[in-house]
Amino acid sequence: MASDVLGQELRITEIFFSLQGEARTVGLPTVFIRLTGCPLRCAYCDTTYSFTGGEKFSIGQILQQVADYGAHYVCVTGGEPLAQPNCLLLLTALCDLGYSVSLETSGALDVREVDIRVSKVVDLKTPDSGESHRNLYENLPHLSPHDQIKFVICSRRDYDWARFKIDEYQLKHRVSDILLSPSHGQQNPTELAQWIIQDKLPVRLQVQLHKYLWNNEPGH
Numbered sequence: 001m002a003s004d005v006l007g008q009e010l011r012i013t014e015i016f017f018s019l020q021g022e023a024r025t026v027g028l029p030t031v032f033i034r035l036t037g038c039p040l041r042c043a044y045c046d047t048t049y050s051f052t053g054g055e056k057f058s059i060g061q062i063l064q065q066v067a068d069y070g071a072h073y074v075c076v077t078g079g080e081p082l083a084q085p086n087c088l089l090l091l092t093a094l095c096d097l098g099y100s101v102s103l104e105t106s107g108a109l110d111v112r113e114v115d116i117r118v119s120k121v122v123d124l125k126t127p128d129s130g131e132s133h134r135n136l137y138e139n140l141p142h143l144s145p146h147d148q149i150k151f152v153i154c155s156r157r158d159y160d161w162a163r164f165k166i167d168e169y170q171l172k173h174r175v176s177d178i179l180l181s182p183s184h185g186q187q188n189p190t191e192l193a194q195w196i197i198q199d200k201l202p203v204r205l206q207v208q209l210h211k212y213l214w215n216n217e218p219g220h
């Protein structure tokens with residue numbers, strides 16, 4: 001790997017090893033790299049501690065820490081990781097080393113330059129997030145069959161909105177999984193499950209495993 005890439009820096013909130021709490025690889029041992037900073041302010045945000053602070057790490061240092069955990073799965077998250085342009089270099093470096101890499105992104109920033117080997121988990125922000133005006137719908141044609149789209153559902157209104165968008169953009173033909181995630185402590189998961197069953201919606205219901213296991217403590 002080129003030394004100029006290894007020397008590039010990113011601001012990092014935390015790097016830790018845990019079980020993946022969401023998406024297609026839920027439950028699998030995974031190294032998480034949480035990048036600092038996010039231009040959005042979703043009403044339900046559970047990682048506000050990543051908005052500021054953090055520490056600068058070179059990509060070389062990050063790769064070393066990841067290697068020390070000896071895991072196969074790596075998740076780059078935030079904050080909004082793509083708010084730091086060097087995130088793209090990190091993603092490619094991780095893929096080059098043979099990791100199975102996922103990227104959790106708000107859907108508000110351009111994903112076109114993300115390495116094609118990365119599985120992108122792209123949010124579509126619902127009305128009750130307060131940030132639905134930030135959705136970059138131009139991203140949708142650039143998603144691959146191994147990518148995923150996530151809706152965090154806060155209410156029946158959000159559910160109806162998501163259902164409409166799934167149909168409007170024919171999302172089931174664009175990605176491997178459409179994830180509906182009840183906003184923790186706000187939307188009853190059983191109620192959401194019943195709506196999905198009634199409508200035969202082509203989605204995967206996910207509850208955030210890390211919140212049940214560790215009550216969303218940082219480092220998990």
Ligand code: SF4
Binds near residue numbers: 038041042048078079
């Ligand atoms: S995009 Fe993610 S990190 Fe940013 S405010 Fe929304 S939930 Fe929080």
